Amino acid sequence: MSHVVLVLVETVNDYLPLLEREGFELILAPTPASRAAAIAEHGARIDAVLTRGPLGLFDAEMAALPLLKIICVIGAGYEHVDLQAASNRGITVTNGAGANASSVADHAMALLLSLVRAIPQADAAIRRGEWNKLRLPSLAGKRMGIIGLGAVGQAIAKRAANGFDMSIRYHNRQPRPDTPYTYHADLHEMAGAVDFLIVATPGGNATRHLVGQSVLEALGPQGYLINIGRASVIDTPALIAALTEGRIAGAGLDVFDDEPRVPDALKVLGNVVLTPHVAGQSPEAAQDTVQLVLENLQAFFAGQPVLTPVHLPDPQ
Known part of the structure; x- marks a missing residue:
C-alpha cells in the first residue's frame, strides 16, 4: 500500500525524490x-504530513485528515504544530533535530564574523570608492554564551572553542554534563559574563521573549547578539531600542517575527547584519533532512520506533 505524504515545505524539493523512490x-x-x-x-x-516549525499543522487541518498518522517536521523547531491535537488523535510527531546543525552553525559563525569585523560595511565602502580602515575587535579568546545547547548549539560551541579559542558558557533547560562548557541556570548572569550571545533554542511559549530588555542590558554596549534560532525568543522592539541607543554593540539576525517582512527600523541600522532565514539551507543539510524524514517514515510504517520523536502532552 502506498502512503500519501502532504508536503507543506518549499525548501527541499530537489531531494524529495528520495521519498518517491521508496514508494511514497x-x-x-x-x-x-x-x-x-x-x-x-x-x-x-493523506496519512503523513511534512512541514516545518513556522508552517506548522493545526487542529482543524488534522481533523480534515482522518487517516493522518505521522507529522514529520524538518528542522528542530515545531512551534506551530498543535501537539495537543496530535496527542488527542494518536498522531506521532517527529522533528529534524541535528540534520542541519552543521549548516546552521556555519551560518552563525559567518554572521558573527561579518558583524564584529564589519564585513558588509567594508565591502559596501570599497564599492563606493572609499578606503576606510577601522580598528575592529578580534574574535580570538572571547567569551561566547549560547542559549540552547542542542545539536546546533554544540556545533557552534565546537567551532568557537576549537577555531577561535573562545570560552563557552551556555543556558539550557538543564545542565549537559557530557560537555566541557560552563552551565548558567540564570540567563541574565550569563549575558553579563560574555562578549557574544548566541540564540540557538527552539521557539514556542517556553522561550518567548526570553531575551528581553534586561538580558540585553546585561549583555551591554560591547556585546553582540546572534539569532539563528527563532525570532520569538527575542523581544524585537526591545532589541531595536537597544541597537538604536547603543546599549548593545550589534546583532546578526537570520530569523524575524513576520517573515518575509523585516522591520524597517532594523534595515536602517548600521550595526546589524540580516539574512533571510537561510542558516539551515545548504545542499548537504537539505539532503540529510529529507533522509531523516524518510527514515522516520519507514520506521513508523514498519511498526518500529521513530528516530527523532517529539514528546507530546497527555491526551485530553
Whole structure:
C-alpha cells in the first residue's frame, strides 16, 4: 500500500525524490492556497504530513485528515504544530533535530564574523570608492554564551572553542554534563559574563521573549547578539531600542517575527547584519533532512520506533 505524504515545505524539493523512490506518493502544497486545496481534495487519502516549525499543522487541518498518522517536521523547531491535537488523535510527531546543525552553525559563525569585523560595511565602502580602515575587535579568546545547547548549539560551541579559542558558557533547560562548557541556570548572569550571545533554542511559549530588555542590558554596549534560532525568543522592539541607543554593540539576525517582512527600523541600522532565514539551507543539510524524514517514515510504517520523536502532552 502506498502512503500519501502532504508536503507543506518549499525548501527541499530537489531531494524529495528520495521519498518517491521508496514508494511514497507526494502531494506538494507549499502555499496557503494550495495547502487548503490539497487538504480539501486529498484529505481522505493523506496519512503523513511534512512541514516545518513556522508552517506548522493545526487542529482543524488534522481533523480534515482522518487517516493522518505521522507529522514529520524538518528542522528542530515545531512551534506551530498543535501537539495537543496530535496527542488527542494518536498522531506521532517527529522533528529534524541535528540534520542541519552543521549548516546552521556555519551560518552563525559567518554572521558573527561579518558583524564584529564589519564585513558588509567594508565591502559596501570599497564599492563606493572609499578606503576606510577601522580598528575592529578580534574574535580570538572571547567569551561566547549560547542559549540552547542542542545539536546546533554544540556545533557552534565546537567551532568557537576549537577555531577561535573562545570560552563557552551556555543556558539550557538543564545542565549537559557530557560537555566541557560552563552551565548558567540564570540567563541574565550569563549575558553579563560574555562578549557574544548566541540564540540557538527552539521557539514556542517556553522561550518567548526570553531575551528581553534586561538580558540585553546585561549583555551591554560591547556585546553582540546572534539569532539563528527563532525570532520569538527575542523581544524585537526591545532589541531595536537597544541597537538604536547603543546599549548593545550589534546583532546578526537570520530569523524575524513576520517573515518575509523585516522591520524597517532594523534595515536602517548600521550595526546589524540580516539574512533571510537561510542558516539551515545548504545542499548537504537539505539532503540529510529529507533522509531523516524518510527514515522516520519507514520506521513508523514498519511498526518500529521513530528516530527523532517529539514528546507530546497527555491526551485530553
